[in-house]
Amino acid sequence: MGASSVIGDMTTGLAEQPPLQLFKESGQREVFCGLTSIVWLHRRMPDAFFLVVGSRTCAHLVQSAAGVMIFAEPRFGTAILGERDLAGLADANDELDRLVKDLLERRPEIRTLFLVGSCPSEVIKLDLAKAAERLNTQLAGRVMVLNYSGSGIETTFTQGEDQALLAMVPLMPSSEVDQLLIVGTLADAVEDRLVQLFGRLGIPVVTSLPPRRSTELPPIGPGTRVLLAQPFLSATARALVSRGGQLLTAPYPFGVEGSRAWMAAGAAAFGVAPALVAEVLDPLVERGQRAIAPHRELLAGKRLFLLPDSQLELSLARFLQRECGMELVEVGTPYLDRQLLDAELALLPPGTRITEGQDVERQLERVRAERPDLVVCGLGLANPLEAEGIATKWSIELVFSPIHGCDQAGDLAELFARSLRRRAALSFS
Amino acid sequence: MELTLWTYEGPPHVGAMRIAASMEGVHYVLHAPQGDTYADLLFTMIERRDRRPPVTYTTFQARDLGGDTAELVKSSIAAAVERFQPEALLVGESCTAELIQDQPGSLAATMDLGGIPVVSLELPAYSKKENWGGAETLYQLVRGLLKAQVPPPGEPKPDPTRWRAEGRRPRVNLLGPSLLGFRCRDDVREISQLLAGYGIDVAVVAPLGARPADLMRIPTADANVSLYPELAGPVCSWLERSFGMQMVKTVPIGIGATAAFLRELHGVLGLELPAELETAADGTCAAERRSRLPWYSRSVDSTYLTGKRVFIFGDATHAIAAARIASRELGFKVVGLGSYSREQAREVRAAAQELGLEALISDDYLAVEAAMAEAAPELVLGTQMERHSAKRLGIPCAVISSPLHVQDVPARTSPQMGWEGANVIFDSWVHPLMMGLEEHLIGMFRHDFEFVDGHLSHLEGASAPAKHPTATATATAPAPASIPGDGVIVWSPDGEAELAKIPFFVRGKVRKNTEAYAREQGLALIDSEALYEAKAHFAP
Ligand code: SF4
Ligand code: SF4
Numbered sequence: 001m002g003a004s005s006v007i008g009d010m011t012t013g014l015a016e017q018p019p020l021q022l023f024k025e026s027g028q029r030e031v032f033c034g035l036t037s038i039v040w041l042h043r044r045m046p047d048a049f050f051l052v053v054g055s056r057t058c059a060h061l062v063q064s065a066a067g068v069m070i071f072a073e074p075r076f077g078t079a080i081l082g083e084r085d086l087a088g089l090a091d092a093n094d095e096l097d098r099l100v101k102d103l104l105e106r107r108p109e110i111r112t113l114f115l116v117g118s119c120p121s122e123v124i125k126l127d128l129a130k131a132a133e134r135l136n137t138q139l140a141g142r143v144m145v146l147n148y149s150g151s152g153i154e155t156t157f158t159q160g161e162d163q164a165l166l167a168m169v170p171l172m173p174s175s176e177v178d179q180l181l182i183v184g185t186l187a188d189a190v191e192d193r194l195v196q197l198f199g200r201l202g203i204p205v206v207t208s209l210p211p212r213r214s215t216e217l218p219p220i221g222p223g224t225r226v227l228l229a230q231p232f233l234s235a236t237a238r239a240l241v242s243r244g245g246q247l248l249t250a251p252y253p254f255g256v257e258g259s260r261a262w263m264a265a266g267a268a269a270f271g272v273a274p275a276l277v278a279e280v281l282d283p284l285v286e287r288g289q290r291a292i293a294p295h296r297e298l299l300a301g302k303r304l305f306l307l308p309d310s311q312l313e314l315s316l317a318r319f320l321q322r323e324c325g326m327e328l329v330e331v332g333t334p335y336l337d338r339q340l341l342d343a344e345l346a347l348l349p350p351g352t353r354i355t356e357g358q359d360v361e362r363q364l365e366r367v368r369a370e371r372p373d374l375v376v377c378g379l380g381l382a383n384p385l386e387a388e389g390i391a392t393k394w395s396i397e398l399v400f401s402p403i404h405g406c407d408q409a410g411d412l413a414e415l416f417a418r419s420l421r422r423r424a425a426l427s428f429s
Numbered sequence: 430m431e432l433t434l435w436t437y438e439g440p441p442h443v444g445a446m447r448i449a450a451s452m453e454g455v456h457y458v459l460h461a462p463q464g465d466t467y468a469d470l471l472f473t474m475i476e477r478r479d480r481r482p483p484v485t486y487t488t489f490q491a492r493d494l495g496g497d498t499a500e501l502v503k504s505s506i507a508a509a510v511e512r513f514q515p516e517a518l519l520v521g522e523s524c525t526a527e528l529i530q531d532q533p534g535s536l537a538a539t540m541d542l543g544g545i546p547v548v549s550l551e552l553p554a555y556s557k558k559e560n561w562g563g564a565e566t567l568y569q570l571v572r573g574l575l576k577a578q579v580p581p582p583g584e585p586k587p588d589p590t591r592w593r594a595e596g597r598r599p600r601v602n603l604l605g606p607s608l609l610g611f612r613c614r615d616d617v618r619e620i621s622q623l624l625a626g627y628g629i630d631v632a633v634v635a636p637l638g639a640r641p642a643d644l645m646r647i648p649t650a651d652a653n654v655s656l657y658p659e660l661a662g663p664v665c666s667w668l669e670r671s672f673g674m675q676m677v678k679t680v681p682i683g684i685g686a687t688a689a690f691l692r693e694l695h696g697v698l699g700l701e702l703p704a705e706l707e708t709a710a711d712g713t714c715a716a717e718r719r720s721r722l723p724w725y726s727r728s729v730d731s732t733y734l735t736g737k738r739v740f741i742f743g744d745a746t747h748a749i750a751a752a753r754i755a756s757r758e759l760g761f762k763v764v765g766l767g768s769y770s771r772e773q774a775r776e777v778r779a780a781a782q783e784l785g786l787e788a789l790i791s792d793d794y795l796a797v798e799a800a801m802a803e804a805a806p807e808l809v810l811g812t813q814m815e816r817h818s819a820k821r822l823g824i825p826c827a828v829i830s831s832p833l834h835v836q837d838v839p840a841r842t843s844p845q846m847g848w849e850g851a852n853v854i855f856d857s858w859v860h861p862l863m864m865g866l867e868e869h870l871i872g873m874f875r876h877d878f879e880f881v882d883g884h885l886s887h888l889e890g891a892s893a894p895a896k897h898p899t900a901t902a903t904a905t906a907p908a909p910a911s912i913p914g915d916g917v918i919v920w921s922p923d924g925e926a927e928l929a930k931i932p933f934f935v936r937g938k939v940r941k942n943t944e945a946y947a948r949e950q951g952l953a954l955i956d957s958e959a960l961y962e963a964k965a966h967f968a969p
């Protein structure tokens with residue numbers, strides 16, 4: 001363990017720029033698995049239920065990531081495998097069918113059931129695709145059963161959403177209609193706002209995946225321009241392309257720069273005149289910059305270290321460096337999909353150190369050696385780093401908070417500035 | 430296969446983590462996929478720990494499965510030993526690794542680790558849970574470290590009163606306190622002080638704060654105190670069998686239990702019972718005056734606590750203690766008692782039986798919530814989950830047991846055990862009850878002009894206080910009763926108005942009882958008169 005290698009310099013789009021430094025690291029990873037994304041997916045689709053087929057560990061992970069439950073009956077749960085299920089797969093299949101039947105009887109409002117694979121279900125080769133097929137026949141259309149893997153041996157954290165959306169792609173109706181399809185879970189209010197803005201740009205049809213109702217899937221086909229709202233949807237993007245969609249590449253809608261470029265990419269795909277784009281977006285950009293300004297004052301010149309976690313790291317690094325004036329010490333990312341992140345890489349300053357993968361102990365050694373002003377990391381690491389005198393921002397908040405779009409740029413900057421502001425506000429002398 | 434929406438206990442390896450993280454100088458190499466690292470946040474966020482738990486995860490991935498995951502285990506062990514230089518190493522696996530059968534314990538045994546003690550943990554993830562895993566880990570660790578010290582069979586057992594001959598103060602071990610246990614940090618402090626007051630020293634506290642070398646000193650004590658049987662039960666029994674160390678079993682939560690604990694301890698150690706611990710004719714002892722609970726409970730101000738209906742659910746230790754305190758020391762009526770600790774189900778059942786109840790042994794929080802609603806309590810003592818259930822039902826609640834929320838690790842010292850623990854319990858149980866009463870008063874007076882609308886109490890709007898206690902009710906059409914019977918039973922407006930005057934937290938129960946009574950009596954209409962009849966009928 002603990003291998004680290006330079007896999008080469010990579011030249012960004014602009015030939016005259018010095019290259020980024022790209023490292024690959026392997027060792028102990030301190031990242032959630034894909035099951036975690038159930039926490040936001042189930043909120044997005046209130047008529048869907050997420051049933052993890054796994055162990056008590058899986059159940060404990062999801063509830064720990066979600067924090068203490070405050071709802072009567074959550075729309076997610078775990079079919080916990082017992083020793084009997086491990087002894088015979090035939091039994092396990094029967095048990096799963098029985099459990100699903102009971103569940104759906106008790107929860108008649110459920111329209112879509114996601115069977116979510118875990119490490120244990122994959123290791124024992126419990127075929128959830130077959131199970132979904134079997135259950136779909138039994139249920140005869142009353143409830144749609146889908147399956148995907150959120151296992152830790154296959155997926156990290158936000159990749160769970162990629163797998164969930166991927167499972168929905170085959171069910172999307174085919175259509176030639178001209179439309180802009182936004183892919184990735186957004187807070188409802190943020191989504192409404194973005195749809196409204198695209199409307200002002202004259203784009204007639206704007207749809208979303210995942211939809212708010214699991215049964216109202218948007219169509220897909222040659223007229224569809226696919227705009228990813230999140231940088232971790234690789235598999236979904238490829239599947240949408242294979243259904244005829246046209247994948248737009250742009251930086252992701254974080255900060256005013258990213259948001260403007262992202263919306264402009266959508267507009268360009270519909271031939272919207274740049275003058276109209278400027279007319280609609282520039283006031284928002286200007287207002288966003290004003291909202292960022294007080295936070296920029298605090299963040300500018302501060303050194304930032306991002307540990308690999310949510311897969312938003314590159315986009316956030318770009319925002320914090322370019323719009324908030326922070327210096328990048330190291331940008332970690334669980335994995336790097338060049339196709340999806342080219343536009344972000346092109347905006348990072350020359351020489352930026354990017355690490356793909358993780359060897360947490362060695363990475364923490366670098367954190368200690370560099371003593372950055374702010375570290376973006378997971379919940380397991382935040383307090384220990386704070387105790388060492390290093391300010392942190394937990395990354396999980398970034399996937400739960402509305403941070404997309406020009407209107408949110410100030411709030412996004414504030415999330416990072418808050419950590420520093422709070423430290424400055426405290427005094428015990 | 431079992432559907433779980435929420436679980437009171439984590440998997441058994443989280444129990445092992447609790448032992449490792451509670452101690453110093455122990456490291457745990459866990460063969461597990463990356464997602465399992467979530468467990469770190471239980472310690473760094475809930476317990477606000479200033480360091481990561483001492484756990485190295487192998488974080489194997491699917492692509493490793495074809496190759497050599499065993500090699501990954503070995504390199505992880507080697508790296509962890511080199512980096513952390515532990516004084517003892519735990520090696521184990523989580524649910525997924527259990528399936529691929531790399532047997533990390535055996536792999537570790539083949540490695541040269543510089544002679545540090547290695548304990549291989551086999552914690553069946555598909556049949557056991559967190560507390561069991563914690564107890565097993567503590568037991569295996571202590572056993573592993575003390576193997577060489579076990580006296581040969583037939584050797585006379587050490588006399589717990591040998592301290593006298595050795596010319597020193599008696600000393601005991603406090604076993605069981607751990608991270609993520611309910612108020613363990615403060616209980617250790619309280620009990621250590623309590624014992625010091627009687628001239629008894631604490632030899633080893635474990636696992637909380639102990640090093641492996643401390644565990645090796647366990648046999649130097651005269652007896653073991655099983656402070657938290659969920660974790661310390663197996664190790665205390667083993668120490669009794671192998672070293673002849675007697676175990677003090679009473680858990681000192683509450684006045685009666687604290688006094689009984691001290692008497693048991695004095696008995697085991699052969700200490701003369703101080704006069705203040707002797708039971709007087711009226712059943713009290715002078716020592717209990719060290720706590721304010723007995724007097725507060727006797728004070729006339731507490732009269733209103735009499736017969737308050739309480740529903741209790743938690744781990745076995747805290748639930749049993751709560752039932753005893755509630756019924757005997759506060760004069761409540763326990764209307765429900767249960768636990769998620771299957772390993773201690775027998776003890777919980779016995780405690781329930783004493784109160785004329787049937788214990789609820791379940792880890793399904795919805796079943797617990799249903800039992801709670803059915804029992805119509807005025808106060809709930811439970812875990813964080815019962816707090817939420819109680820909130821939904823509009824019933825006040827105090828938390829008495831793990832699983833922990835960050836709120837259950839208060840900054841102030843807040844023990845459950847000993848005399849001060851009893852004080853804390855009095856305050857933390859009675860306070861929400863008073864809040865509940867105030868809520869009701871707010872409901873009653875909300876139509877007075879002085880009443881400022883929008884005043885929300887600590888119950889945060891969980892309850893809906895009386896909506897129509899006034900004339901408006903007369904305008905509403907009679908509503909059919911909520912339960913099916915022979916024929917529809919209807920509430921008259923004045924019946925509804927009368928019902929609305931009843932405190933919200935018993936209103937549901939009264940409605941149900943009255944309807945049952947009406948059906949029994951063949952009444953079709955429930956008016957205020959019928960309600961009073963029913964009330965008299967059901968009066969205890
Ligand atoms: S890493 Fe695997 S076993 Fe662990 S919680 Fe995630 S899916 Fe379950
Ligand atoms: S805030 Fe309201 S409920 Fe709380 S003590 Fe004051 S009056 Fe009572």
